[in-house]
Amino acid sequence: MQVNLTGSLRSCANGAEVVEIDACTIRELVSKLLETFPEMEEQMELGIAVSIDGEIYRDSPSKKLPVGSEIFILPRLQGG
Amino acid sequence: MTHDQSFTNQKFKLVGSRVNRPDGVDKVTGRAKYGADASAAGQLVALFLRSPHAHAKIKKLDTSRAEKLAGVKAVITSADLPDHTNGAQLDVLENCMARDRVLYDGHAVAAVAAIDKETAKKALKLIKVSYEKLPHVTDVDEAMKPGAPLVREDIFTRGIDPKPTEPSNVCKVSTFGHGDIETGFDEADVIIEKSYKTEQTHQGYIEPHACLASVGPDGNGELWVTTQGHYTYRTVCAALLGMDMAKLKVTSSEIGGGFGGKTHVWIEPIALALSRKANRPVKAVMTRDEVFKASGPTCSTSMDIKIGAKKDGTITAGSAHIRYQDGAFRGQWGQLGAMTAFACYDLKNVQSVGYDVLVNRPKVAAYRAPSAPMAAFGVESTMDLVADAIGMDPIDLRIKNAAKEGTRASYGPTYGPIGIGPTLEAAKNHPHMRAKLKKNQGRGMACGFWFNFGGQTCTDINISADGTVNLTLGTVDVGGSRASMSLICAEELGIPYDQVKANVADTSSLGHNDTTEGSRGTFSSGMATIFAAREAIEEMKERAAQTWDIPVEEVEWVEGEARAIGQKNDNLPPLTLKDIAARAAATGGPIAGHNEVVADGAGVSFASHICDVEVDPETGGTRIIRYTVIQDAGKAINPDYVEGQFQGGAAQGIGWALNEEYIYGDDGRLQNAGFLDYRIPVCSDLPFIDTEILEIPNPNHPYGIRGVGETSIVPPLAAIGNAVSNAAGVRMTHVPMSPPRILQAIEEAEA
Numbered sequence: 001m002q003v004n005l006t007g008s009l010r011s012c013a014n015g016a017e018v019v020e021i022d023a024c025t026i027r028e029l030v031s032k033l034l035e036t037f038p039e040m041e042e043q044m045e046l047g048i049a050v051s052i053d054g055e056i057y058r059d060s061p062s063k064k065l066p067v068g069s070e071i072f073i074l075p076r077l078q079g080g
Numbered sequence: 081m082t083h084d085q086s087f088t089n090q091k092f093k094l095v096g097s098r099v100n101r102p103d104g105v106d107k108v109t110g111r112a113k114y115g116a117d118a119s120a121a122g123q124l125v126a127l128f129l130r131s132p133h134a135h136a137k138i139k140k141l142d143t144s145r146a147e148k149l150a151g152v153k154a155v156i157t158s159a160d161l162p163d164h165t166n167g168a169q170l171d172v173l174e175n176c177m178a179r180d181r182v183l184y185d186g187h188a189v190a191a192v193a194a195i196d197k198e199t200a201k202k203a204l205k206l207i208k209v210s211y212e213k214l215p216h217v218t219d220v221d222e223a224m225k226p227g228a229p230l231v232r233e234d235i236f237t238r239g240i241d242p243k244p245t246e247p248s249n250v251c252k253v254s255t256f257g258h259g260d261i262e263t264g265f266d267e268a269d270v271i272i273e274k275s276y277k278t279e280q281t282h283q284g285y286i287e288p289h290a291c292l293a294s295v296g297p298d299g300n301g302e303l304w305v306t307t308q309g310h311y312t313y314r315t316v317c318a319a320l321l322g323m324d325m326a327k328l329k330v331t332s333s334e335i336g337g338g339f340g341g342k343t344h345v346w347i348e349p350i351a352l353a354l355s356r357k358a359n360r361p362v363k364a365v366m367t368r369d370e371v372f373k374a375s376g377p378t379c380s381t382s383m384d385i386k387i388g389a390k391k392d393g394t395i396t397a398g399s400a401h402i403r404y405q406d407g408a409f410r411g412q413w414g415q416l417g418a419m420t421a422f423a424c425y426d427l428k429n430v431q432s433v434g435y436d437v438l439v440n441r442p443k444v445a446a447y448r449a450p451s452a453p454m455a456a457f458g459v460e461s462t463m464d465l466v467a468d469a470i471g472m473d474p475i476d477l478r479i480k481n482a483a484k485e486g487t488r489a490s491y492g493p494t495y496g497p498i499g500i501g502p503t504l505e506a507a508k509n510h511p512h513m514r515a516k517l518k519k520n521q522g523r524g525m526a527c528g529f530w531f532n533f534g535g536q537t538c539t540d541i542n543i544s545a546d547g548t549v550n551l552t553l554g555t556v557d558v559g560g561s562r563a564s565m566s567l568i569c570a571e572e573l574g575i576p577y578d579q580v581k582a583n584v585a586d587t588s589s590l591g592h593n594d595t596t597e598g599s600r601g602t603f604s605s606g607m608a609t610i611f612a613a614r615e616a617i618e619e620m621k622e623r624a625a626q627t628w629d630i631p632v633e634e635v636e637w638v639e640g641e642a643r644a645i646g647q648k649n650d651n652l653p654p655l656t657l658k659d660i661a662a663r664a665a666a667t668g669g670p671i672a673g674h675n676e677v678v679a680d681g682a683g684v685s686f687a688s689h690i691c692d693v694e695v696d697p698e699t700g701g702t703r704i705i706r707y708t709v710i711q712d713a714g715k716a717i718n719p720d721y722v723e724g725q726f727q728g729g730a731a732q733g734i735g736w737a738l739n740e741e742y743i744y745g746d747d748g749r750l751q752n753a754g755f756l757d758y759r760i761p762v763c764s765d766l767p768f769i770d771t772e773i774l775e776i777p778n779p780n781h782p783y784g785i786r787g788v789g790e791t792s793i794v795p796p797l798a799a800i801g802n803a804v805s806n807a808a809g810v811r812m813t814h815v816p817m818s819p820p821r822i823l824q825a826i827e828e829a830e831a
Contacts, residue, residue, distance in 0.1 A: 006492050007254035007415055007434075008239025015241055043238065046412070049533075051493040055780060057680045059536055072492040075254070075415055077531050079598025080283075080340025080446035080790055 001065065003029065004072040009048075012039040026050045027061035029071070047076025083611045085681055087777045087784045094571045095783065098720045101563040102582060103334065112334040115290030115306030120361035123292065124153050124193040126354050127200040128347065128364075129207050130374060131182035131189055134216035134440040134748025135229065138181055138209060143190060145206040151199035154358035155207070156191045156350060164322035171409050173320050175443045176349050181214070183231065183408035184440050185749040186373025188347075193354040193362045216440040216748040220405040221382050223249040223439045231408050231438040249438045251406065254415035256491045257399075257422075257431035264397025264429030268388025270469045276458040278797065278815040280380035280405075280742035283447050284732065284760045287336025288371045293351035294361040301328045301355070305348055308338040308556050309595025313345055314587045320349045321356070328352075331586040332556045339732070340446030343597050346375050372753035376445020377742060379404040379413045385421075385458040393472050393480045397429040398422050398490075402455055406436050409443040416451035420794075421459050422490035423529035424500050424686065426483045430490045440748050446597060448729060449530040449790035453736065453797050457815060460526035460798030465811065474802070475513070475525055478688075479504045482527075499712025499776040500527060500686035506772055507688040512708045520694055521705060524802025527688040528794025532787035533598040534679030538591035539608035541569060541616045541673040545665070547658030549573065551582040553605050554593030559728075559789055560721035561601040565609050567717055568783070572613035574640025575657055591676050599787020602717060603778075604679035610782050616673030623667040624655045681780030682787060687711035689730065689795035693803040700823030702738055702804060708770040714778040714786030726792045727769040733796020735761040741816050 003021045005013055013019055013036075021036070023029035029050065033040055049058045051072040057063050058076055065071060106112035143155045158179040163170050178187045190207050194200035215229035222228055230247055237244050239253040265271055287306055295301035301323060307313050310332040318325040335342065351364040366375070383402040389395045400421040404414035418434030432455075467474040482501045488494050507513065507525055517523060540552040551569045555561060562582035570577045594600065617637045624642035625632040630652075634645050642660065644652040664671050692705040709726040716722040739759040743751045752758045777784025797815050804822065805811045810829040814821055 004492055006256050007418075008252050010255065011239045011241045011243075011253075054493045054496050055681050056493070056531065056533065058533060059678045060680050063680075070494055074492060075412055075419070077533050077598060078343075078412065078416070078446050078450060079531075079533060079600070080338075080343070080448040080450050 001071060006072060007075050009040060009043055009073055012037045012043065023065055025061065025065060026057060026063045029065060049074045049076050085607065085780050085782065087779045088782055090783065092571055094567050094577055095717050096719065099563055099567060099577050099718060101560050102566060103557065103562060114287050114336050115333045116365045117333065118292045118304040119363070120292060120294060123361040123363050124195060124358055125197045125200050126191055126193050126351050126362050126364035127204055128188045128370065129190040129204045131178065131185060131187040133182055133211055133213055134185050134218065135214040136182050136211040137214060138178060138189060139212050140210035141189065142208040146192060146203040149199065149203050149206060151195040152192060152203045153195065153360055154193040154354045156353050156357060157189065160353060160357065165319050169316065169319055172316060172345065175409055176346065184442050186370065186442060188374065191350045191354060193358050218439050218441055218744045218748050220380055220403050220437050220439060223405065223437050224403060224435065231440055235410065235438060250435055251410045251438055252415060252436040254418050254434040255431065256418050258488060259429030261397045261399050261429045261431045265388040267396040269391045270466060271386065271388040272462050272465045272469060273384065273386040274462050274465060274813060275384045276461065276813045278381045278454045278457060280377050280441065281736045281740040282372055282377040282758070283337065283339035283341040285337025285339060285341055288366040288368060289346050289375060290365040291348050291351050292361060292363045293348065293355045295352055295356040297359060299323060299327055301352060303328065303330045303348060303352060304333060305330060306333045306335050306342060308335065308342040308558055308597055310556065311554065311587050311592050312595045313348055316345050317349045317352055321352055329586050329588040332584055335556060335558055338558055339448045340450060340597060341376050343595050344376055344445050368755065369753045372758065373750055374442055376443050378447035378450065379406065379444050381417070381454040383455070383458045385462045387462050387466050389466050389470060391470050393470060393477050395425065395427055395481045398427050400432040400455065400458065402432065402458070403435040403437055404451060405439045405441065407441045407443040408438060411436055411444050413444055413451045417455040419491035420452040420529055421455035424483060424527045425481045425490070426487040427490060432490065448732065448793040452528060452530055452794045453733065456526060456528045456794050457797035457801055460795065461801050464802045475504060475508045478527055479508065495684065496779060497776055498684055498686060499774055502774050502776060503527065503686050503688040503710045503712060506710045506774060507690055510690060510708055510710065510772065512690045512706060512770065515706065517692060520697060520807055521692055522803045522805065522807025523690065523692050524799045524806055525688060525690045526795040526798035526802060527686060528791055530599065530685050530791040530794055532603065532682040532685050534600050534604045534682045535594035536592055537604040537608040537679050538593055538676040539605060539612045540590060541612045543616060543661045543671040545661055547579065547661040549575065549580045551580050551609065552585045552590055553582060554585055554590045555601045555605045556596045557584055558596050558601065559725055560718065561605060563721065564602050564717040565605055568606050568609045569613050572610055573617065573657060599685065599789040600682065603682050603781060603785050603787050606717065606783065606785050607679045607781060608675045608677050611675035611677065612673040615675060616671060619671050619673065620657065620660045623660050623664065623671065626667050627655060627663065628652050683714050683778030683780065685712060685786050685791040687791045687795055689799040691799040691803045693800060693807050695804060695807040695822060697808065697826055700819035700826065702817065702822065704734055704767055706767055709792055710772040710774065711788065711791055712774045712776045712786065713788045714781065715775055715784040716773050717785065719773060722773055722788050723771040725788045726771045729792025730769045730796055731761055731766055733793045734766060734800065737797045737800040737815055737817060739816050739818055741818065
């Protein structure tokens with residue numbers, strides 16, 4: 001599936017805005033991204049969130065990624 | 081148990097009503113206990129020695145004379161604080177206590193626990209520190225220049241290709257957007273480019289950071305503290321001090337304001353370390369000077385905004401380069417600013433680039449919708465300039481380009497149902513927009529966005545034998561959430577509001593709850609309360625079925641009572657919650673409901689503000705004449721407190737826009753660390769702030785709740801900036817728009 005990268009993660013994937021990753025869950029997606037782009041590790045450790053069809057998930061690694069869904073990797077948000 | 085989070089359009093009896101807050105009497109009578117209100121037998125007083133330099137090496141630190149002073153029970157320096165986190169949280173530890181060098185004016189270098197304040201003060205004077213001053217930088221633009229003093233030598237800019245080999249104060253570059261902005265600008269009839277600056281502000285909570293820490297020789301500890309997230313404090317303090325989390329009980333006091341500033345630890349790990357060393361309870365309370373210098377204000381910023389539009393008002397492209405200073409510690413504030421800058425609009429071509437920059441100032445913390453107000457100031461000011469250039473009403477320009485369901489957000493994902501369009505339409509139709517203005521008065525409006533989020537949440541409901549209900553929450557109540565949660569609990573159970581007593585549990589009494597931030601309290605704990613109540617109802621249906629000796633499938637819960645369904649059960653009178661509670665001991669024991677949930681799916685939030693300002697052209701002084709907030713709440717559980725959040729955000733935004741400012745001298749030291757010289761708004765500065773609540777349900781919450789606590793601070797800088805610019809006849813580009821700045825702008829325009 002197509003995974004959209006945002007922010008500083010793009011520089012870890014040679015500037016790519018979209019990468020192809022086969023994954024069924026957020027956990028698998030993160031694991032495969034790290035396998036493919038090891039430089040993402042440092043930024044992943046700072047925290048990420050995953051948007052699935054417009055809904056942002058911060059702490060749901062088991063969340064399924066429906067086939068054909070819109071996926072964005074976003075920075076983990078902070079609030080006040 | 082997994083529950084369905086979907087919005088159900090449930091009809092409410094209690095939710096949406098205006099009720100008194102359960103903590104109200106305690107707060108108006110002075111009985112409420114805040115961070116500094118707890119004491120323990122034998123407690124010591126903690127004081128901190130802080131750096132007088134913006135940037136310096138600590139060449140020598142001698143505490144021996146202080147340690148020998150009678151009445152001093154412990155002295156702590158970084159030597160007492162080894163890194164237990166393998167580097168993972170070394171920066172947090174270093175901010176609490178400087179290691180080999182100080183990074184900002186006010187950075188702690190040592191702490192003392194003594195039998196009283198006078199002794200502790202004397203001890204601080206006996207600590208000898210030898211510094212070697214280093215070059216410093218406190219301005220974000222200066223810090224980005226080649227040859228600027230390096231705040232840290234181990235920071236290499238992330239987010240650029242190729243990876244840099246030289247250290248830099250720019251710790252991260254984050255790019256968001258889609259389309260082709262060059263093509264978009266080529267298609268524009270009008271292009272406006274403008275640069276803006278905003279100064280650093282503090283959240284301005286009235287209650288300073290305060291705690292009472294106690295750690296025994298057995299490794300068990302307790303911390304009473306003012307915080308937005310006592311579980312987070314437990315996690316971080318335990319990690320920094322090498323303690324077992326379960327052995328550290330953290331209790332959150334009532335909180336006298338936080339707004340993001342009480343999401344991080346500051347003095348708390350040091351108070352615990354002092355207590356552990358002295359084997360006595362230790363009380364630490366920051367002075368206001370310390371709060372300004374050594375807690376976590378928001379960023380100062382600098383930005384360049386460019387917007388292109390056709391004559392009919394269609395925006396063809398938008399770009400933003402925004403530079404946020406993070407203080408002396410790596411943050412993500414520029415990144416967040418870049419994400420939010422254009423989030424209100426439906427743009428084909430958009431790019432925003434955020435720069436996170438280190439300077440010699442205190443670590444930046446969140447401040448209510450962190451980073452969004454400054455980016456909105458730049459974009460929304462430029463929107464007014466575009467409207468002026470094409471001869472269009474500024475609100476019509478915004479309505480024409482407003483994001484809607486299906487719009488690809490400027491930060492990436494596609495929006496679901498959102499409320500920016502409706503808030504703008506409501507602003508356009510509001511009587512405020514038609515009110516007449518007098519001489520030297522101007523009107524401005526602006527809109528704003530914030531994400532909102534949910535997170536880990538855990539809630540308990542316990543039904544007492546008399547039918548009253550204890551609701552145990554783990555999210556700190558920063559804005560009246562105990563009232564909202566009680567309403568939700570009463571709604572689900574079908575009992576009166578005053579039969580529910582909501583408490584915030586300590587960390588030993590309930591599972592983990594994320595910090596109350598990101599406007600998550602009512603969204604997340606509301607969801608957990610609904611599910612916990614429904615679990616309790618299932619149990620009560622079981623008890624009723626037992627009592628009646630019928631299958632539970634033949635029992636339904638309606639309006640606070642169990643009813644037996646079916647003709648054959650016609651002779652069974654309903655059992656109320658009170659009836660069932662009274663028989664609990666004989667039907668299986670305590671009745672409780674529990675829920676733990678990762679409450680993801682928080683709905684994004686939008687607001688539109690209208691502001692009238694009068695400017696005195698001779699002094700540059702300003703007066704807010706009228707102010708209106710219109711915001712989408714999803715569902716307002718308790719409208720009084722939703723309106724209070726709207727008004728509070730606007731009031732803080734007014735202070736930020738007009739007066740508040742960290743002022744640093746050439747020596748890198750903060751010049752105005754007190755409320756006499758750092759002016760937050762007082763009642764006489766503010767008009768009544770009018771509010772209008774819109775309710776566009778969040779599809780991912782059973783009641784449709786979105787967060788409401790933060791978005792209201794996003795539009796004020798821009799709305800006031802547009803109003804002041806219209807009143808003064810000159811575009812204001814630097815916040816705060818204090819009298820000297822307005823006067824200078826008027827004089828420059830006249831010259």
